Amino acid sequence: MNSISDSYKNKPSHHHIVPLDFKNVHTVPDSHKWENVEPHTSGSVPSIDLCDPNAKSLIGEACEKWGVFYVTNHGVPTNLFKKVEQEAFRLFNLPTDQKLGALRLPDGVTGYGMPRTTTYGSKLLWAESFFMIGSPMEHATQLWPHQTDQQTTFCAVMEECQKEMKRSSGRVMELILESLGLNPEELTWVKPKDGCKEAQSVLSLNSYPVCPEPEKAMGLGPHTDTSLLTVLYQSGCTGLQVFRDGIGWIPVQPVPGALVVNAGDLLHVLSNGRFKNVLHRAVVNNEQHRISVAHVYGPPADVKISPLMKVAGDDDDDHDPPLFSPVTWKEYIYAKSVHYDKALEFIKVTAE
Numbered sequence: 001m002n003s004i005s006d007s008y009k010n011k012p013s014h015h016h017i018v019p020l021d022f023k024n025v026h027t028v029p030d031s032h033k034w035e036n037v038e039p040h041t042s043g044s045v046p047s048i049d050l051c052d053p054n055a056k057s058l059i060g061e062a063c064e065k066w067g068v069f070y071v072t073n074h075g076v077p078t079n080l081f082k083k084v085e086q087e088a089f090r091l092f093n094l095p096t097d098q099k100l101g102a103l104r105l106p107d108g109v110t111g112y113g114m115p116r117t118t119t120y121g122s123k124l125l126w127a128e129s130f131f132m133i134g135s136p137m138e139h140a141t142q143l144w145p146h147q148t149d150q151q152t153t154f155c156a157v158m159e160e161c162q163k164e165m166k167r168s169s170g171r172v173m174e175l176i177l178e179s180l181g182l183n184p185e186e187l188t189w190v191k192p193k194d195g196c197k198e199a200q201s202v203l204s205l206n207s208y209p210v211c212p213e214p215e216k217a218m219g220l221g222p223h224t225d226t227s228l229l230t231v232l233y234q235s236g237c238t239g240l241q242v243f244r245d246g247i248g249w250i251p252v253q254p255v256p257g258a259l260v261v262n263a264g265d266l267l268h269v270l271s272n273g274r275f276k277n278v279l280h281r282a283v284v285n286n287e288q289h290r291i292s293v294a295h296v297y298g299p300p301a302d303v304k305i306s307p308l309m310k311v312a313g314d315d316d317d318d319h320d321p322p323l324f325s326p327v328t329w330k331e332y333i334y335a336k337s338v339h340y341d342k343a344l345e346f347i348k349v350t351a352e
């Protein structure tokens, strides 16, 4: 099988480290202590109405300047997120032993465990996560072995969420490609016809439990996403922050009805460096348990991503030469797990 699950399997990782029993710790242990965490400042991220006739150019501009933006009128029903949030709280509030029933295996990808970005830092995170690719039924039966109703409800809500977020991510991807002057049909997996390979995605529920000493801990350390894009829903609690050169860390507050789109490393490659792969982090607090739902969207695992010809240009036009060598999502996930924030350096085309 050649799928996104295989990509995560190969990576050296702390993937299967058991998260802390957060409810039963009253101070931040040394293993989870982050020093000199930079404070945040203020600012606001652009917001784009997907029904705006200018959505295409606004998205292009936001990707270029920010690499992050809110989208409204994205078509995902708000009540679906309420249900996802409810199910996520139900899961993360289970006793630790019960959650460990669905613990991700050392060579596994889906299930309960640490966030994907754990490998990127030396300190552990004040967070736990649950990954899904397709139906989470296998894990639902591990989490709620005696409650078939609970298993069915959880799976129905999560499958609906994957379907809706994939559709919405696809729409944003189309607008991004159009903003680069391309016809989305040129990348068959963006709008797949029968039998074509489809874009792939991972749905991640992230949980940031209440932290007794939030200034000493970190929910997710600074990172960029490996994906083309990540579409994020946040429960009504602040935590996400994005980094702006010369300004610092700007909070991306939850806005009712809006989703957050982060441009990832592969979009930076595809756009030949034009679109920013936004550096972001998630901080924790001592009042509210925060949940976020991240839909990580990328190409089929074995499709090479390289700077698009119309952006990078053929020899016979005056665009910039391609800055990056072709790479699959699978190869890139592996490179990122080894080289973290230097991973893009390894696919940079070096001048002769």
Ligand SMILES: O=C(O)CCC(=O)C(=O)O
Pocket (backbone or CB within 6 Å): 204, 206, 220, 225, 230, 232, 234, 239, 240, 280, 281, 282, 291, 292, 294
């Ligand atoms: O929880 C958040 O706000 C950020 C999540 C995130 O960055 C990720 O899942 O990659």
Ligand SMILES: [Fe+2]
Pocket (backbone or CB within 6 Å): 223, 224, 225, 230, 262, 280
């Ligand atoms: Fe992220």
